[in-house]
Amino acid sequence: MNRQLENTLKAKQINPTAMRLLVLNFLETQFHAISLTDLEKGLAPADRVTLYRTLKTFEENGLVHSIDDGTGITKYALCKEHCHPGKHDDVHVHFFCKKCGETFCLPKTQIPEVILPVNFHSDEINIVAKGVCDQCSC
Numbered sequence: 001m002n003r004q005l006e007n008t009l010k011a012k013q014i015n016p017t018a019m020r021l022l023v024l025n026f027l028e029t030q031f032h033a034i035s036l037t038d039l040e041k042g043l044a045p046a047d048r049v050t051l052y053r054t055l056k057t058f059e060e061n062g063l064v065h066s067i068d069d070g071t072g073i074t075k076y077a078l079c080k081e082h083c084h085p086g087k088h089d090d091v092h093v094h095f096f097c098k099k100c101g102e103t104f105c106l107p108k109t110q111i112p113e114v115i116l117p118v119n120f121h122s123d124e125i126n127i128v129a130k131g132v133c134d135q136c137s138c
Contacts, residue, residue: 006021091111
């Protein structure tokens, strides 16, 4: 297990420290996007600043992407293999459940091409569908 996690980090040019291995292992067990607070609770008593820096390193190297789901709290989820440092090609819609507050990646639902007016340049596009997830609708 650790060898696989180490290889995942090395493939993204991330030095596999003990904390980074713990964070990656935790992220791989999640079924929804997580906040820094979620990560902190899951890996207590880990240092919040270290966890934040780890997430930022992962994001910069194309291992995780950040999600703005409209709650004001950034959430993070693992990218697909084809994301690269500084360039996330895993552009998809996210779903926010209004009942449980969880955010889910919808990788099969790609964000459509957005045609911008001349001289407009977008840095990012974020589409979040909101409603009730399958677990909360039962």
